[in-house]
Amino acid sequence: MSNITVFGTGSFGTALANVLAENGHQVLMWGKNKNTVQEINEEHLNTKYLKNAQLETSITATHDINAAITHADVYLMALPTKAMREVANEIDSHLTTQKIFIHVAKGIENDTYKRVSEMLEDSISEEHNGGIGVLSGPSHAEEVVIKQPTTVAASSKSPEVSKLAQDLFMNDYLRVYTNDDLVGVELGGALKNIIAVASGVISGMGFGDNAKAALMTRGLAEISRLGEKLGADPLTFLGLGGIGDLIVTCTSTHSRNYTLGYKLGEGKSLDKALEEMNMVVEGVYTTKSVYNLAEAHNIEMPITTALYKVLFEDQPVDESVKDLMGRGKKSE
Numbered sequence: 001m002s003n004i005t006v007f008g009t010g011s012f013g014t015a016l017a018n019v020l021a022e023n024g025h026q027v028l029m030w031g032k033n034k035n036t037v038q039e040i041n042e043e044h045l046n047t048k049y050l051k052n053a054q055l056e057t058s059i060t061a062t063h064d065i066n067a068a069i070t071h072a073d074v075y076l077m078a079l080p081t082k083a084m085r086e087v088a089n090e091i092d093s094h095l096t097t098q099k100i101f102i103h104v105a106k107g108i109e110n111d112t113y114k115r116v117s118e119m120l121e122d123s124i125s126e127e128h129n130g131g132i133g134v135l136s137g138p139s140h141a142e143e144v145v146i147k148q149p150t151t152v153a154a155s156s157k158s159p160e161v162s163k164l165a166q167d168l169f170m171n172d173y174l175r176v177y178t179n180d181d182l183v184g185v186e187l188g189g190a191l192k193n194i195i196a197v198a199s200g201v202i203s204g205m206g207f208g209d210n211a212k213a214a215l216m217t218r219g220l221a222e223i224s225r226l227g228e229k230l231g232a233d234p235l236t237f238l239g240l241g242g243i244g245d246l247i248v249t250c251t252s253t254h255s256r257n258y259t260l261g262y263k264l265g266e267g268k269s270l271d272k273a274l275e276e277m278n279m280v281v282e283g284v285y286t287t288k289s290v291y292n293l294a295e296a297h298n299i300e301m302p303i304t305t306a307l308y309k310v311l312f313e314d315q316p317v318d319e320s321v322k323d324l325m326g327r328g329k330k331s332e
Contacts, residue, residue: 001025002168003072007087009036009061010279011049011141012104013078016169018145020076021056023171029061030068037061049279053145066094073130074100074168077120080280081107081190084116088123098130102154102165106136106189106245107282108289113296115186117156131161134182135169136189137240138248140255144174151175153240155185177240184236187227192246193283194290195219196257198307199250201317203258204265215303216250222301226290229297257283270311287311302327 001024006017009031021027031037039045040061044054062068069091079087084105091099101124105116114122117132124132133156144150154165154176162178170176179185195216202211223246224237236242249255260281263273274281291308294301306324309315 002074004028004074004076004168005030005068005072006076006078007068007091008078009033009040009046009049010078010080011046012139012144013076014040014046014050014055015053015141015145016076016078016104016135017059018053018055019169019171019174021059023168025168026071027056027059028068028071029059030063030065031061032063034063037063050141050145053142055145065090069094072099073097074102074164077101077103077105077116079103079105081105081109081116081119081282082280082285085109085119085123088120092124092128095125095128098128099124100130100133100161100164102133102135102161102168104135105282106193107286108187108190108293110285110289113289113293115183115190117182117186131156131158131164133158133161133165134186134189135165135176136185136245138244140248140252142254147173149173149175151177151240151244153177153179153185155179155182155241157182179236179239179241181233181236183230184227184232184234185241187230187232188223188237188239188241189245190282190286191223191226191290192219192242192249193257194287194304194307195223195246196249196255197261197264197281197283197287197311198303200255200258200261200263201265201307201310202261202321204262205317205321206265212250216246219250219303220246222303226294226297226299226301229299256281260284264310265317267317284311 003026006029017027137152139150154162156162166176306320
């Protein structure tokens, strides 16, 4: 059994901490919110993110980053993409030995357009980097924490790190497959959030299954075009880290990206919709990154472009739908 530190006390980090503890590992969670840390330690709950889900009593939490760093040789980085670099830099400044980093963030950094594993490679010095991997796939925290059957993919440049992630997390309700396409798995997890926001928009506008099926199908085409250009295996997008994650995020009210989009479709402004959300909505930031990335690589991504105009240029959602439906004739 391993000592593992989970950096982040959000919904998915908490759910996976519970999985790890149930699998017999010694889990310490790190977070900045002292009330959440206290609640995890004293009541074995994280009501801000997972309501009344009971956590394993062996899980402990701290807001002392030194304690978090010294606890383990394996770190689960369960932080929003925009916080990843800052925390990773701080971790690295305290390290004296190599550690293994497994992240579950699904985003692309603004400005640099880097995937999360690339951000970690930048932040963790070579002498402290024992390997970097990702765990991704169709996995709502709300279902994982109550032990509903879930499957995800573990990927890394290092087969040993992928296998380690599989060994650490896999049990009778969480099945983990390894996948050697790190680029594809990370891009699939990040890009599907754009399509999920758009899916929420059309649902909020009152459109039905036909529109949603079309959006998801053409969204997958966009994801594949950009992914292949950036070095991913197109077949990855037909797996758990691609279409699997796309389906679950585009169709569920558990999805914060879908929920935000729904609010936009109802006519709320982005600022108002974000104000009503309790969690970071990665799809908003990723839309900005991917729009600029697609422009730089001359990749056609009409759904991403339409959503970008809604989010950042205040284009009404009905005009964006008309733009998409009125595009020139094409073959599939």
